[in-house]
Amino acid sequence: MESESLSKYGNFSEWYDYIIEASDIIDKRYPVKGMLVWKPYGYRSLKLAMSILENLLEEYGHEEAYFPMLVPEEVFEKEKDFLEGFSGETFVVERTIRKPLMRKFLLRPTSETVMYYMFSLWIQSYKDLPLKLFQTVNVFRYETEHTKPILRVREIIRFNESHTAHATPEDADRQIMEAIEIYAKFYDALGLSYIILKTPKWDTFAGAEYNYDFFEIMPDKKTIELGSVINLGQKFAKAFDIKYQKPNGSFEYVYQTCYGISERVIGVLISMHGDDRGIIFPANVAPIQVIIIPIPYKGYEEKVLKKCEEVFSYLKKNGLRVRIDKTEKTPGEKFYYWELRGVPVRIEIGPRDVDNNTITIVRRDTLQRIVVKDDEILSKIKELFEKIFENLKKRAWDWLYKNIHQASSIEEANKIYEERQGVIKLPWCGSDECGLEIEEKTGLEGLGHDPKEKAEGSCAVCGREAKLYFYIGKRY
RNA sequence: GGGGCCGUAGUCUAGCUUGGUAGGAUGCCGGACUCGGGCUCCGGUGGUCGCGGGUUCAAAUCCCGCCGGCCCCA
Numbered sequence: 377m378e379s380e381s382l383s384k385y386g387n388f389s390e391w392y393d394y395i396i397e398a399s400d401i402i403d404k405r406y407p408v409k410g411m412l413v414w415k416p417y418g419y420r421s422l423k424l425a426m427s428i429l430e431n432l433l434e435e436y437g438h439e440e441a442y443f444p445m446l447v448p449e450e451v452f453e454k455e456k457d458f459l460e461g462f463s464g465e466t467f468v469v470e471r472t473i474r475k476p477l478m479r480k481f482l483l484r485p486t487s488e489t490v491m492y493y494m495f496s497l498w499i500q501s502y503k504d505l506p507l508k509l510f511q512t513v514n515v516f517r518y519e520t521e522h523t524k525p526i527l528r529v530r531e532i533i534r535f536n537e538s539h540t541a542h543a544t545p546e547d548a549d550r551q552i553m554e555a556i557e558i559y560a561k562f563y564d565a566l567g568l569s570y571i572i573l574k575t576p577k578w579d580t581f582a583g584a585e586y587n588y589d590f591f592e593i594m595p596d597k598k599t600i601e602l603g604s605v606i607n608l609g610q611k612f613a614k615a616f617d618i619k620y621q622k623p624n625g626s627f628e629y630v631y632q633t634c635y636g637i638s639e640r641v642i643g644v645l646i647s648m649h650g651d652d653r654g655i656i657f658p659a660n661v662a663p664i665q666v667i668i669i670p671i672p673y674k675g676y677e678e679k680v681l682k683k684c685e686e687v688f689s690y691l692k693k694n695g696l697r698v699r700i701d702k703t704e705k706t707p708g709e710k711f712y713y714w715e716l717r718g719v720p721v722r723i724e725i726g727p728r729d730v731d732n733n734t735i736t737i738v739r740r741d742t743l744q745r746i747v748v749k750d751d752e753i754l755s756k757i758k759e760l761f762e763k764i765f766e767n768l769k770k771r772a773w774d775w776l777y778k779n780i781h782q783a784s785s786i787e788e789a790n791k792i793y794e795e796r797q798g799v800i801k802l803p804w805c806g807s808d809e810c811g812l813e814i815e816e817k818t819g820l821e822g823l824g825h826d827p828k829e830k831a832e833g834s835c836a837v838c839g840r841e842a843k844l845y846f847y848i849g850k851r852y
Numbered sequence: 853g854g855g856g857c858c859g860u861a862g863u864c865u866a867g868c869u870u871g872g873u874a875g876g877a878u879g880c881c882g883g884a885c886u887c888g889g890g891c892u893c894c895g896g897u898g899g900u901c902g903c904g905g906g907u908u909c910a911a912a913u914c915c916c917g918c919c920g921g922c923c924c925c926a
Contacts, residue, residue: 389923407902407920520853522922671888708889726888736888819926
């Protein structure tokens with residue numbers, strides 16, 4: 377069959393395209409470029425992942441709200457850098473089928489302008505600060521680059537965007553660190569690896585002071601942005617007139633931050649954790665955590681099915697997402713089917729298990745098969761969830777570290793990239809000129825730097841003392 | 853931003869060069885047989901050949917435009 381020839385590392389793109397559709401995550405046949413149908417199975421994993429993030433945000437004092445999808449043109453245009461940055465990819469609504477509208481509306485590509493219009497009404501006093509809100513909504517971006525299912529789309533269907541306002545720049549900076557902490561916890565919960573880099577000035581988010589991005593290195597060794605944390609300073613506050621009154625009676629503009637994560641994280645999770653057989657979901661985002669496969673045998677059909685039902689009820693009662701596959705397919709076919717879909721734990725119940733008071737458990741990541749006594753079922757499964765998670769996480773971090781290379785000169789960087797791809801870090805004096813020259817002479821994109829990581833040696837371009845490492849690679 | 857490949861049944865695809873009855877596999881439905889890794893056999897179902905226009909006696913096939921998908925380069 378076709379799936380037999382798939383190889384995640386041999387041909388990642390082909391693997392990815394096949395897996396996400398064959399596993400019932402999405403259906404890309406809907407005839408609008410960059411817009412996908414999410415099937416129930418895929419949508420469930422997305423919701424599970426997003427709720428982990430939403431719970432974290434709430435733990436850290438954020439509240440969920442909802443803001444509208446349409447932005448009046450004059451509101452969208454208030455902040456000039458933002459307008460410039462998003463003008464090429466923002467959809468416009470300007471008519472009904474019958475007639476033009478009196479006023480143009482834009483479909484939110486992200487909700488700064490929508491929210492901050494309201495912030496200016498809501499924020500009056502220092503007592504209203506800090507304000508920490510989030511929403512998880514769809515946003516629209518007319519991507520001019522080529523689209524890629526889930527990873528680069530024109531309708532981002534679940535964009536979790538947080539927006540905060542603060543009284544002081546120090547508090548905004550502190551908020552940036554808090555956001556990074558939240559996002560790191562989120563990716564940790566999914567078993568993903570990441571590097572956190574401060575974006576080069578020339579690539580900073582439209583309308584921002586500075587921002588940090590989380591990057592993962594995909595199986596094809598290209599980097600992908602997993603999430604972004606942005607310090608907006610007072611630019612939007614000034615554009616939207618968001619002021620508060622201090623205890624001494626004077627007025628000041630607020631300091632703002634925003635940060636966002638989208639369904640892209642599911643695309644990355646599938647890519648990082650999957651293998652040639654398909655997806656491997658960590659238990660916390662697996663739509664089905666345990667699949668029970670009856671192994672029927674002449675004279676045993678009823679006993680086998682009865683035991684399956686008992687195990688099913690027991691696991692369900694204990695809060696697991698479990699299902700019995702009672703379809704007419706052969707057991708072997710079912711194994712492949714559920715492995716493709718990434719169910720972390722499979723239970724097989726056949727005549728031997730009925731006779732011996734056991735069940736047979738197979739873990740998805742290693743396909744290791746163990747026989748477990750009936751009274752140990754729950755503890756063994758929970759133990760396996762944990763082991764699978766740790767294994768996936770370790771694989772992801774090993775992969776990341778294995779694909780970050782250090783070079784001391786541009787020539788060396790080029791040589792390494794040609795042989796090994798991935799991410800390369802170069803000692804850097806920190807100047808824009810040298811950063812841009814590194815990009816130009818390697819043909820790679822600057823990902824940023826880690827302000828806490830001090831470099832040794834001299835700048836790969838100018839030869840002055842290096843302060844930092846400049847990370848470069850190819851981006852999705 | 854530049855270049856290339858592609859679109860035929862739910863899915864994958866043959867046919868296109870050289871215009872003339874759309875064929876196969878898989879899936880799906882019914883049945884038999886099996887069942888601890890995609891078993892086998894029998895019968896059946898399923899097609900505006902992506903959309904629109906042009907050329908022609910005749911277009912899946914040739915030409916043009918659009919829509920959609922994929923890849924490579926910057």
